[in-house]
Amino acid sequence: MASTNKQLHFSDAFAISCGTATIDVDRSKVLLIHWRKTGEYFLPKGRKDIGESLDQTALRETYEETGIPVQLLPVEMKTLATVPANSTRPDETKLFTEPIAVAQRVTEGKLKLIFWYVAQGDSTKVRVEGTQQENEEFDTVWVTFDRVASTLSFDDDRQIANKAIQLAQRPQGQ
Template sequence: MTSSMTLYCDEYHCSAGCVLFRFDASTPQICILRNNRSTEYVLPKGHKDLGESIEQAALRETYEETGWPCEFLPTNIVTRAPPPGVSSGEAAREALGATREAIAVTLRNLEGKPGSVKFVFWYIAQITSTKQHQNTQMATEDLEAKFMDAEEAIRTLSRPGDRDVAKRALELVNKTRAAETAKGSSNKS
């Protein structure tokens, strides 16, 4: 039996964020945030603004909270989203270089608060500049952005859900990079 629930716009929060990568070291690095008010280590994310797409919110929030200009990182993912013009069906399929697809959605129950359900859409991004911008955070934020070796960043994150998302992002990035390397090697043969 299938069940469903309808939530109206005043009953949920919609947020988006990114696992932000940098590749100038021998191993991939992930940017995590230290919340100086709570001392938690988290991934960058925040609320979607009115009129903004979820994808736009993910990149904007990541930039605002980290100060790093960024873009979506093309990765090979398995998704239930069909290619344009193809009947949807139920089967998962591989999407090569799916740059604008969320890799995960977190559902948080914020019991006791108005709009007690929060959806967080997660994407994979990479920096587009070697220079971090200053003073990009909202006045209410006190976050310190730090790039770390990806494995260390995953271990440092405070929330199990953030660790799971970052781990999955790293797996997808490593798998995509390995496929690109193998493809490059076979083209040279």
């Protein structure tokens, strides 16, 4: 019999956040934020608003924290998600904009679930000013693929960025 680990959390005990590993495929760069207050570098993410979808949250939070408009990047990946029943040719469905990872953190007894997406953006665009919230003092930084791991402050972010780079660079069908 398969082992099952169950936990139940009601709405006052968890928060949902979403973020992106945003890639400029043409220039081999990843979008990061630098928090001036701590000196840390990380991927943009933030809390879901009531009624907002997960992917909308990821795109909105990335825009708010960086001032860079981004779109989800369809990538070929393995997933446990099911193919929709109305799909006529599921064998041709190879590119997805589903989350590539979910992270969970528990702080002071509160669970935080973070859904991560691959997005695409243009590192040559000038950031839009005034998108950050009052307490967010972030600089927008585009880092080349070869410097992402050494720049990011947290191991989870390094793993997510590396997976996004791998998926974005994979030729279709491999």
